[in-house]
Amino acid sequence: MQLKNDLLIRAAKGEKVERTPVWLMRQAGRILPEYRKVRASVSGFKELVKTPELAAEVTIQPVDLLGVDAAIIFSDILVIPEAMGLDYEMVEKTGPVFPKTINNASDLDQLRVADAARDLAYVTDAIQLVKKELNGRVPLIGFAGAPWTLFCYMIEGSGSKTFSKARKVLYTDPQMAHKLLDMITQSTITYLKCQIDAGADIVQLFDSWGGILGDNQYNEFSMKYIETICNAITEVPITVFAKGAYLAREKMSSLACETIGLDWNMDIAESRKIIGDQKTLQGNLDPCALYGSYDEIAIQTKSMLNQFGSHRHIANLGHGVYPDTNPDHVRCFIDTVKNFQFNS
Amino acid sequence: MQLKNDLLIRAAKGEKVERTPVWLMRQAGRILPEYRKVRASVSGFKELVKTPELAAEVTIQPVDLLGVDAAIIFSDILVIPEAMGLDYEMVEKTGPVFPKTINNASDLDQLRVADAARDLAYVTDAIQLVKKELNGRVPLIGFAGAPWTLFCYMIEGSGSKTFSKARKVLYTDPQMAHKLLDMITQSTITYLKCQIDAGADIVQLFDSWGGILGDNQYNEFSMKYIETICNAITEVPITVFAKGAYLAREKMSSLACETIGLDWNMDIAESRKIIGDQKTLQGNLDPCALYGSYDEIAIQTKSMLNQFGSHRHIANLGHGVYPDTNPDHVRCFIDTVKNFQFNS
Numbered sequence: 134m135q136l137k138n139d140l141l142i143r144a145a146k147g148e149k150v151e152r153t154p155v156w157l158m159r160q161a162g163r164i165l166p167e168y169r170k171v172r173a174s175v176s177g178f179k180e181l182v183k184t185p186e187l188a189a190e191v192t193i194q195p196v197d198l199l200g201v202d203a204a205i206i207f208s209d210i211l212v213i214p215e216a217m218g219l220d221y222e223m224v225e226k227t228g229p230v231f232p233k234t235i236n237n238a239s240d241l242d243q244l245r246v247a248d249a250a251r252d253l254a255y256v257t258d259a260i261q262l263v264k265k266e267l268n269g270r271v272p273l274i275g276f277a278g279a280p281w282t283l284f285c286y287m288i289e290g291s292g293s294k295t296f297s298k299a300r301k302v303l304y305t306d307p308q309m310a311h312k313l314l315d316m317i318t319q320s321t322i323t324y325l326k327c328q329i330d331a332g333a334d335i336v337q338l339f340d341s342w343g344g345i346l347g348d349n350q351y352n353e354f355s356m357k358y359i360e361t362i363c364n365a366i367t368e369v370p371i372t373v374f375a376k377g378a379y380l381a382r383e384k385m386s387s388l389a390c391e392t393i394g395l396d397w398n399m400d401i402a403e404s405r406k407i408i409g410d411q412k413t414l415q416g417n418l419d420p421c422a423l424y425g426s427y428d429e430i431a432i433q434t435k436s437m438l439n440q441f442g443s444h445r446h447i448a449n450l451g452h453g454v455y456p457d458t459n460p461d462h463v464r465c466f467i468d469t470v471k472n473f474q475f476n477s
Numbered sequence: 478m479q480l481k482n483d484l485l486i487r488a489a490k491g492e493k494v495e496r497t498p499v500w501l502m503r504q505a506g507r508i509l510p511e512y513r514k515v516r517a518s519v520s521g522f523k524e525l526v527k528t529p530e531l532a533a534e535v536t537i538q539p540v541d542l543l544g545v546d547a548a549i550i551f552s553d554i555l556v557i558p559e560a561m562g563l564d565y566e567m568v569e570k571t572g573p574v575f576p577k578t579i580n581n582a583s584d585l586d587q588l589r590v591a592d593a594a595r596d597l598a599y600v601t602d603a604i605q606l607v608k609k610e611l612n613g614r615v616p617l618i619g620f621a622g623a624p625w626t627l628f629c630y631m632i633e634g635s636g637s638k639t640f641s642k643a644r645k646v647l648y649t650d651p652q653m654a655h656k657l658l659d660m661i662t663q664s665t666i667t668y669l670k671c672q673i674d675a676g677a678d679i680v681q682l683f684d685s686w687g688g689i690l691g692d693n694q695y696n697e698f699s700m701k702y703i704e705t706i707c708n709a710i711t712e713v714p715i716t717v718f719a720k721g722a723y724l725a726r727e728k729m730s731s732l733a734c735e736t737i738g739l740d741w742n743m744d745i746a747e748s749r750k751i752i753g754d755q756k757t758l759q760g761n762l763d764p765c766a767l768y769g770s771y772d773e774i775a776i777q778t779k780s781m782l783n784q785f786g787s788h789r790h791i792a793n794l795g796h797g798v799y800p801d802t803n804p805d806h807v808r809c810f811i812d813t814v815k816n817f818q819f820n821s
Binding site: 292294295297300301303304305344345346347348350377379380397398399400403419420421422424425429452455 | 636638639641644645647648649688689690691692694721723724741742743744747763764765766768769770773796799
């Protein structure tokens with residue numbers, strides 16, 4: 134299936150584009166009343182993730198309703214820990230909670246490398262439905278959590294400000310840490326390849342907790358595994374987004390990835406200088422900017438576009454869109470990108 | 478009262494010291510059984526903060542029990558919002574909660590610039606007791622939250638991963654934001670001067686949520702007010718610690734402060750290069766390193782000391798010590814600093 138709008142893929146590959154492509158992290162979700170209606174029809178978030186027809190429906194909503202240049206499969210990064218044998222619950226207003234966590238090397242015996250084709254068929258089924266329904270209108274983004282971020286949840290058992298339990302293991306049992314990170318990495322590679330086989334046109338790794346490690350530990354416990362994944366994914370372009378990982382940007386420039394995501398606090402010019410011109414950059418408007426007036430959103434968005442320039446940029450927020458954002462304000466952001474003319 | 482151990486003050490001023498001084502953020506607190514005993518004798522955290530005899534007692538505990546080179550007054554950054562008219566509760570395991578928050582400009586009418594001498598006398602009383610009891614053994618550190626961090630709590634009403642409510646105001650009502658930040662700044666200056674009058678030998682500003690703003694917003698909504706405070710505090714050395722504020726380090730080098738705190742993710746050599754050699758640096762061992770073995774703690778601590786060098790460094794963690802840290806491991810950190818010999 135030839136893509137009718139392949140701006141995102143071409144921008145990722147560094148090809149010339151007529152205009153900057155745009156999508157939003159968390160675009161399929163609570164900002165849309167249409168999403169909340171579907172969500173209300175099921176018992177919980179995980180049921181939505183695991184019902185391919187519904188996951189496909191909410192994946193496509195932002196393409197129809199917001200006019201983004203890509204869909205991203207509606208799912209959760211924690212499907213991998215679950216497929217490895219560590220179940221979780223999504224608790225309203227609290228976030229994910231793991232009844233069991235990994236505390237020592239013997240706990241690893243209860244885990245397996247995920248059999249994605251079997252255990253995560255609900256994701257690949259949803260991808261196939263989305264691809265059929267999209268009919269080439271825009272590309273579909275597949276994704277997974279970076280191994281370090283999944284490790285954080287599997288050790289800590291929930292969200293945390295410091296993830297001190299997870300970071301403790303790096304000092305007390307680095308061997309166990311590497312063993313678990315390796316299992317997650319192998320699971321993730323298979324999972325991403327299944328997503329690609331099912332039709333994902335590009336994939337993204339989310340290292341949501343990349344910012345809580347110093348440079349040496351980031352290299353040893355996160356970057357190393359991201360590198361392994363990037364080297365293994367040769368079929369489609371890959372994007373790496375490591376929130377808060379300021380010091381990691383330099384090394385990321387030599388990853389076998391096409392695109393690097395910037396969070397809203399990363400300076401655009403500084404990041405381009407550090408990363409060089411061989412990568413596409415994605416981001417990075419402050420999601421809070423969408424709380425401003427239409428005029429303010431347009432000003433901030435244009436300023437961002439000018440800072441990134443017309444080449445090798447995919448417009449996005451620097452973090453997932455916040456759930457209470459007015460969809461009309463999101464449309465203002467998207468339309469501003471789509472209508473923007475660079476000064477020649 | 479002449480200080481017998483004035484290593485911290487001399488290091489802050491950039492004078493030569495026989496060895497690197499050391500203390501820990503959150504050294505007075507849950508790591509010590511002796512603290513937990515005092516804490517159990519009162520109904521809540523705030524009662525402890527507001528009872529000068531008890532606050533003084535737990536302030537001195539780490540000097541006696543851990544051998545640190547400074548005491549830091551046991552208190553809370555949120556005493557300022559409270560003294561401005563915005564009460565808070567400290568909820569066990571949740572953290573601070575403000576029943577009322579600031580939502581718009583008219584809410585500011587309910588606030589006042591704190592009358593620290595009257596409303597925060599419990600802090601200055603505690604400082605006087607500590608000074609008397611310490612009898613010059615080590616210096617006493619006073620502190621306050623940076624205006625931006627206090628602003629976050631006053632708008633958001635509690636801790637948050639994103640502080641999106643607080644950051645929203647920067648886009649929707651920047652004038653109100655500046656008005657509130659100015660009130661906090663005036664309150665903080667008076668408060669710090671009261672602490673100094675009562676005997677604080679050095680003061681520190683904690684910008685715990687400095688890392689959630691991009692560079693421009695940090696300059697406008699945080700740095701500007703930190704600068705005002707630094708310019709106003711001329712009596713004793715002042716330390717600024719802005720967690721996660723990577724981009725702010727360069728501008729901090731021109732603040733009228735003596736010491737800049739580094740979090741555990743900030744690269745030491747890079748920070749020294751950015752900040753220059755006219756400031757003392759404080760930090761920055763990963764608090765999680767204290768979960769390691771004694772050997773590992775010694776290795777990590779020595780590595781940190783070597784990276785900072787013998788001049789203009791105050792040893793500390795890069796974040797508050799985590800409550801479940803073994804006090805013997807904290808002592809290992811402290812003793813390693815105290816016994817360290819730089820290669821000549």
